[in-house]
Amino acid sequence: MMTGKIMMRLKQLQKRPYIAILIVLSFVAAACSSSTEVSANGPDQINASPEYGESLQDWAEFNGDDFKPEIPPMPGYEPIVWEDLVPAGFSSDEIYAKYADQLASIEAGSPEANALYEEMQGEYDGDAINVELDGEKIQLAGFISPLNYDDDIITEFLFVPYFGACIHVPAPPANQTILVTVDKEDGFTIEETYGSVWIAGTISATSTTTDLATANYTIAGDQRGIYEVY
Amino acid sequence: MNSKSQTVIKLDQLKFRWPNQIADTIEIDELQLEAGEHLFVRGASGSGKTTLLNLLAGIHKPTNGKVELLGQNLASLSVSQRDQFRADHMGVVFQQFNLLPYLTTLENVTLSCAFSKRKQLRASESSEVITTAKNLLSGLNLSEELHKAPVSELSVGQQQRVAVARALIGRPEIVIADEPTSALDADNRDRFLDLLFQEVDAQACTLIFVSHDPQIAKRFERSIELTGKRELEGVL
Amino acid sequence: MNLLRITLKSARFRKVSLLLTVLSIAISVVLLLGVDKTRKEAKSSFLNTISETDLIVGARSGPTNLLLYSVFHIGNATNNISWETYESIAAKDEIAWTVPISLGDSHRGFRVMGTTPDYFEYYRYRDKQPLTFDSGERFDDTYEAVVGSDVARDLSYKVGDEIIISHGLVSADFANHEDKPFKVVGILKKTGTPVDRTTIVSLAGLEAIHIDWQSGARSGVKLDAEQALQFDLTPKSITAFMVGLENKALTFRVQRDINEFENEPMSAIIPGATLAEFWRTISAVEQILLIISGFVLLTGLLGMLTTILSTLNERRREIAVLRSIGARAIHVMVLIMLETLLVVIAGCITGVAMLYGLLALGRPIIARRFGVDLGLSWLDPTQQLIIIAVILGAVLVGLIPGFIAYRRSIQDGISLKV
Numbered sequence: 001m002m003t004g005k006i007m008m009r010l011k012q013l014q015k016r017p018y019i020a021i022l023i024v025l026s027f028v029a030a031a032c033s034s035s036t037e038v039s040a041n042g043p044d045q046i047n048a049s050p051e052y053g054e055s056l057q058d059w060a061e062f063n064g065d066d067f068k069p070e071i072p073p074m075p076g077y078e079p080i081v082w083e084d085l086v087p088a089g090f091s092s093d094e095i096y097a098k099y100a101d102q103l104a105s106i107e108a109g110s111p112e113a114n115a116l117y118e119e120m121q122g123e124y125d126g127d128a129i130n131v132e133l134d135g136e137k138i139q140l141a142g143f144i145s146p147l148n149y150d151d152d153i154i155t156e157f158l159f160v161p162y163f164g165a166c167i168h169v170p171a172p173p174a175n176q177t178i179l180v181t182v183d184k185e186d187g188f189t190i191e192e193t194y195g196s197v198w199i200a201g202t203i204s205a206t207s208t209t210t211d212l213a214t215a216n217y218t219i220a221g222d223q224r225g226i227y228e229v230y
Numbered sequence: 231m232n233s234k235s236q237t238v239i240k241l242d243q244l245k246f247r248w249p250n251q252i253a254d255t256i257e258i259d260e261l262q263l264e265a266g267e268h269l270f271v272r273g274a275s276g277s278g279k280t281t282l283l284n285l286l287a288g289i290h291k292p293t294n295g296k297v298e299l300l301g302q303n304l305a306s307l308s309v310s311q312r313d314q315f316r317a318d319h320m321g322v323v324f325q326q327f328n329l330l331p332y333l334t335t336l337e338n339v340t341l342s343c344a345f346s347k348r349k350q351l352r353a354s355e356s357s358e359v360i361t362t363a364k365n366l367l368s369g370l371n372l373s374e375e376l377h378k379a380p381v382s383e384l385s386v387g388q389q390q391r392v393a394v395a396r397a398l399i400g401r402p403e404i405v406i407a408d409e410p411t412s413a414l415d416a417d418n419r420d421r422f423l424d425l426l427f428q429e430v431d432a433q434a435c436t437l438i439f440v441s442h443d444p445q446i447a448k449r450f451e452r453s454i455e456l457t458g459k460r461e462l463e464g465v466l
Numbered sequence: 467m468n469l470l471r472i473t474l475k476s477a478r479f480r481k482v483s484l485l486l487t488v489l490s491i492a493i494s495v496v497l498l499l500g501v502d503k504t505r506k507e508a509k510s511s512f513l514n515t516i517s518e519t520d521l522i523v524g525a526r527s528g529p530t531n532l533l534l535y536s537v538f539h540i541g542n543a544t545n546n547i548s549w550e551t552y553e554s555i556a557a558k559d560e561i562a563w564t565v566p567i568s569l570g571d572s573h574r575g576f577r578v579m580g581t582t583p584d585y586f587e588y589y590r591y592r593d594k595q596p597l598t599f600d601s602g603e604r605f606d607d608t609y610e611a612v613v614g615s616d617v618a619r620d621l622s623y624k625v626g627d628e629i630i631i632s633h634g635l636v637s638a639d640f641a642n643h644e645d646k647p648f649k650v651v652g653i654l655k656k657t658g659t660p661v662d663r664t665t666i667v668s669l670a671g672l673e674a675i676h677i678d679w680q681s682g683a684r685s686g687v688k689l690d691a692e693q694a695l696q697f698d699l700t701p702k703s704i705t706a707f708m709v710g711l712e713n714k715a716l717t718f719r720v721q722r723d724i725n726e727f728e729n730e731p732m733s734a735i736i737p738g739a740t741l742a743e744f745w746r747t748i749s750a751v752e753q754i755l756l757i758i759s760g761f762v763l764l765t766g767l768l769g770m771l772t773t774i775l776s777t778l779n780e781r782r783r784e785i786a787v788l789r790s791i792g793a794r795a796i797h798v799m800v801l802i803m804l805e806t807l808l809v810v811i812a813g814c815i816t817g818v819a820m821l822y823g824l825l826a827l828g829r830p831i832i833a834r835r836f837g838v839d840l841g842l843s844w845l846d847p848t849q850q851l852i853i854i855a856v857i858l859g860a861v862l863v864g865l866i867p868g869f870i871a872y873r874r875s876i877q878d879g880i881s882l883k884v
Contacts, residue, residue, distance in 0.1 A: 146738035147520075147714070149513040150593040152506065157738070158717055171718035179714045190513075190742045191749075217715060309876070310794055317792025324790070327783045332479035337467065344467040345792030396791065 071139045071198040074223065079139040082161040085175050085205075085217060087130040127174050129217070134205040138219075140178075141198040144188060147179075153187035156180070159199065159219070175217065178203070182221035199224045236300070238403055238436040239263040239286070243295030246281055254293075255281050261454065265403065266434040268427070270447050273456035279440045282456065283408055286438065287320065288312035300403060318348040321397025321435075325409040328393035329381045336377045339363040339396045349400020359399075366395040369432075370425050387418040391425060398429055405430055407439045411446065423449060469797060473804040476784065480777060484809055487773045491813025491860070494766035496821045497759045498852050499845065503825070505752050507840040509745060515659045516737050518590040520717055523547070523555065523724055524706035526731035530747075533740045535569065536706040539577045539660045543569065546703035551730045556707070558723075560716045563588055566707040568672055573631050573665045576617045580672035580701070586612075588710060591659050601625050602652030608670045608695060612652040614662040616833070623650050631667070631675055646675055646694065658839035670699035709734075763856065766813075767863050774806055774867045778874075789875055799872040806864030810857050818845070818853075 071079055088094075096103075099116065106112045143163045148156035159178040180199055182188075188197060201221035241261040247254045255278040263269055273279050284290045285297055288304045289312075297304045300319060304312055321342065329338045340363050343350040353362045367377060370391040381389060390410055397405050407426070411419040423446065430437050439450065447453055477484055516537050524532045525545035534540040556564040565585045571578035586597050586604045602625040605612055613623055623629070628647040648667060656662055674694040711720060717736060724734040785798055793801075822842065829840050845853070 145717075145736060146742050147736070148517050148593065148738060149510075149741070151510040152513055154738070154742075155593070158714060158736075160718070171722040174713065174715040174719065177715040177718060190745055193742065194746070310796070313792070313794040317794075322790045328787060330476075330784055330787055332475045341467055342791045344472075345797075 071141055071200070074139060074200055077137045077139045077200045077223075080133075082140070082142070082176055084133065085130055085178075087128050087132075129175055129205050131205050133203050133217075136203055137201070137222075138203050139198060139200040140219075141196055142178075143196055144193040146188075146190070146193060150184045150187065153184050153189060154193065155182055155184055155187045157188070157193075163196070178217040178219055180219045180221050182224060186221060186224050188224065197224060236265050237262055237298075238265050238267075238300055239438075240298040241295070242298070244285065244292050244297060245294035246278075246285060246290065247293045256285065256292075256456070258282075258295075258454070263436050263438075263452075265436055266431065267452060268430070268437040268439065268450050270450035270453035271438060271440040271456065272442065272444070272447060272453060273440075274442060277456040279408070279456055283406055283438075283440065286404075286406065287316050287322070314346075317342075317346040319403050321399075321402045321405045323390070323393045323397050323405070323407040323410045325412045326386070326389075328396070329389055331380070331382055334378050334380055335367065335372070335384070335392050336360065336363055338381060338392060339367065339399055342396055342399050346400060349402065351400075353400040363395065363399055366398055366429065367392070369429055370395055371421075386413050387422065390414065390422060394426055394429065398433060398435070401433050401435075403436060405435045405437045407437065409441050410439075411441065411443070419443075419446075469800055469804060472788075473801055473808065476781070476801070477805055477808060480780065483773055483777070484805075487770045487809050488813045488816060490766045490769045491810055491856070492817035492820055494759075494763040495814050495817025495853070495856060496824065497762045498856070499818065499821050499849050500824065501752075501755045501759050502849055502852065503821070503845075504840060505755070506846070507843075511658060511839045511841070512745065513741050514592040515741075516589070516591055517594050518710070519588070519708045519737055520711045520714060521709040521721055521724070521734045522706060522737055523709060523732055523734045526733050529733065529735045529740045530744050532706065532733055532735055533737065533744065536567065536708075537660070537737065539569065539579075539664065543705050546705055547707070547732060548703050548730060549701055551727070551732070552704055552707055554729075555724060555727070558720070560711055560713070560720050561709055562712045563710040564707050565589070566669065566701075566704040568669055568701060569705045571631055571672065571675070573617075573629060574621060576614075576621075576663050576665055577660075578631055578665045578667060578672075580667050580669045580704075582669060585666065585708075588708065589661070591657055591661070595657075597657065597661065598655045600653045600655045602650070605651050605666070605668055605671075608668060608674055608699065609646065609648050610651045610668070610671070611648040612654060612666045613650055614654050614664045614666075615656040616662040617665055618650075618653040623653065625650055625653060629665070631665070658841075663834070669701045669704070673697075673699040673701050763859070767859055770806070770809060770860060771863050771866060774802065774809075774864060775870070777805075778802070778867055778871055782878075785871065785875055786878060789878070795872045795875045798875040799868045802871045803861070803864050803868040806860060806868070807857075810860035810864075813860075814853050814856060 073079070099119075102116060103113075106116065140159070142159045142161050144154065145158040145160060146154045146156075147158060148154070157180055159180045160172045161176055162172070180201070182199070182201075199219060199221045200223040201219040203217060203219045205217055239262065241258050243260070244256060244258040245254050246256040271279060271282065281290065285292055286299070288297070288299075288307070291305055299315070302315065304315070307315060330341070333341065340353075340359050343353050343359055350359065353359045356362075357365075364374075364377060368374075372388060372391055372395070376384060376388065381392065384392065390413070393410070397407075410426075411422055414422055426437075427449075439446070441447075522532060522536050524536055524543055525547055527544065531541060532543075535543055552564075552566055555561070563584065565581060565588050567585070568580035569577065571580075583604050583606070589597055591597075599612075600615065600618075602612070611629060613621075617623065627650045629650060630647055648671065654661065674697075677694045677697055677699075709720070711717060721734040721736065724732055785793075785801075788798065788801075789795075825840060825842055829842070833839050
């Protein structure tokens with residue numbers, strides 16, 4: 001009888017609970033280690049978590065050709081990339097192009113090279129702001145550095161182009177750092193910030209009105225999501 | 231009241247054999263009981279008394295022949311229909327442990343009506359179910375103060391009488407008693423039988439009484455004996 | 467008399483073993499919900515400790531360490547920042563405001579913090595809430611102090627009371643600065659942050675206390691409160707300082723500049739980010755706790771199964787009687803499962819009650835030790851789902867004895883095979 005068999009198996013389990021627990025534990029340990037990997041990447045990322053300083057592009061490339069994350073298209077919102085925040089004439093490509101000949105003629109690592117890089121850095125004005133973007137509805141993907149929490153939801157954060165903008169890489173300049181505010185319902189959990197996210201909202205591009213004229217991008221976010229293969 | 235001339239129980243060419251047995255446990259060519267008749271079933275243990283009761287109650291289906299109760303062939307009913315038939319038309323008294331220990335006397339008696347609407351209706355015809363129950367208990371010499379008592383406080387004899395009340399409430403047509411006096415001493419046994427017959431006759435039930443005690447047989451006008459093989463019918 | 471009433475009366479008859487089962491379910495529920503709740507409350511409370519501060523700067527140290535001692539008052543700084551360095555950083559154009567703080571003293575078990583009155587202006591918590599006063603106001607004078615709500619409650623302080631500060635974190639008598647009492651001028655409203663457990667004085671006040679201490683020990687010269695005031699009470703060093711920027715977009719740049727400051731090694735952290743980093747380390751522990759709770763639930767359910775299976779034996783006569791008076795096999799199954807349902811629901815209710823009891827008791831203790839305030843909010847949707855899962859799990863498990871009883875009652879017939 002079926003019930004007889006069930007009874008027998010239950011009795012066996014009762015006699016040797018330790019074996020049952022060991023088996024289940026080993027399954028769980030296997031599942032757990034792989035799940036911590038996943039959660040370290042953020043809920044839906046499929047590959048290794050971004051390295052410190054990795055830009056969105058680097059990270060996408062690292063994950064292989066098939067990994068082309070996208071922001072779901074939204075009517076009324078224009079997708080932009082981080083370079084768009086730099087006005088014409090100040091982009092790193094343009095500056096590099098200016099110095100390209102000089103760089104070609106000197107030795108890398110020499111004191112002249114270092115001096116040249118310093119000069120280039122000086123040209124690169126992190127405060128140059130692209131005022132054409134002011135008031136536009138845009139979409140952008142990037143990484144989060146949390147600022148303000150409402151309970152455990154991040155409602156205000158700094159948005160940057162590369163991950164863990166902390167120690168090992170140059171600090172993102174002011175025009176590559178956006179202050180974003182969202183409502184609590186649209187906010188992010190900490191776990192979601194371990195990888196890249198996208199936001200959509202109205203960007204305002206102003207300079208601060210103090211003695212120091214610095215770039216000041218802010219976004220009032222309307223929509224948001226995890227930046228992943230869509 | 232049950233009609234006196236109706237055939238209540240009819241057994242026809244009844245055979246029953248357990249699987250893997252070579253011989254029949256039950257073999258009854260013919261048995262017919264009218265309303266109000268009392269049948270004594272005698273047999274040593276192992277002779278198939280229990281099997282006969284289970285056949286009558288519709289628990290088992292016969293391997294041959296048929297069991298017809300109140301004109302209904304039990305074999306043509308489904309399992310749950312047979313269960314309901316039993317609930318509606320039968321009352322059962324066992325040798326012991328008839329009652330639910332967590333209910334009072336009255337609650338035990340009225341419990342039959344919880345499982346049979348028919349009994350519920352018939353028990354409430356002239357008065358409330360509780361009153362009918364109380365009357366039955368009083369008729370069985372169980373006084374008022376025992377009615378609300380938990381059954382654990384009753385003696386065995388008292389418990390057996392409560393079982394009779396429960397079997398009779400709702401006026402089922404058939405009452406089956408399986409060795410109800412085996413746990414009683416001689417005096418209690420006789421008194422029990424007096425009361426049993428009194429109440430059974432008041433409702434004109436058909437009584438089937440199983441026992442190994444030949445002393446009791448004298449009080450029955452009909453009896454059969456089960457030998458495990460064939461029955462011997464006698465009319466006393 | 468219906469099936470439910472029969473179940474209830476029958477269960478009452480066997481209450482001892484059923485109560486034990488109820489208890490084991492209750493304990494599983496307490497663990498499952500307790501872990502989830504504590505985790506969420508702790509996380510929320512933790513993350514809401516500080517808000518609207520762009521950077522916190524201390525002597526070079528790991529970010530977590532700096533966060534813990536400066537904001538949570540857990541642990542200690544190994545070194546201080548010189549006052550000159552602080553002033554030169556504070557003078558940077560990018561910086562809108564700074565609030566210097568000095569830690570290291572204690573008052574009857576609560577930490578003492580020296581700071582400027584700006585602290586009350588700029589410290590925010592829980593989604594930009596400012597500090598508010600229950601009574602009194604911020605300190606003005608050298609020997610004035612503001613206390614947090616827990617300090618006032620535990621030590622029964624009112625505005626106007628005089629208190630003594632001790633050196634170091636041990637309130638031993640030999641370390642008392644007896645000659646310089648402070649007056650309580652303000653009591654803060656409860657915040658649910660470590661501020662509640664802090665006594666706040668001015669930097670000048672802390673200097674005055676230490677003026678006759680050299681390297682941690684009393685020097686030969688003793689100065690009283692009046693005399694101390696004659697000295698320049700600008701601190702020579704501070705433990706850390708909070709920073710607000712003109713433009714938050716400059717956060718990383720300023721942080722980098724401070725970290726690379728040549729004259730003195732310092733660390734600047736972005737509180738929001740460091741809070742997240744720290745919580746991330748803890749989250750692995752969370753997962754383990756949840757898994758263990760899952761196992762405890764499994765054990766509870768198996769225990770329930772064992773008990774209900776054994777009740778099948780106990781109830782054999784009962785079931786036979788019920789069958790004989792007309793109960794069908796399906797009724798028997800329903801009776802068994804109703805009891806399972808009652809047991810698990812009772813277990814859940816008991817568990818939730820026990821949970822809130824434990825939370826209410828544990829709340830002050832945890833606040834004291836970890837600076838984290840466990841709120842007593844009701845169960846959130848995830849936790850309600852946990853309860854439903856427990857009930858469903860038990861019902862599923864209860865199908866086994868239910869089905870066994872069903873089969874048995876068909877086979878047993880109406881006679882009692884005892």
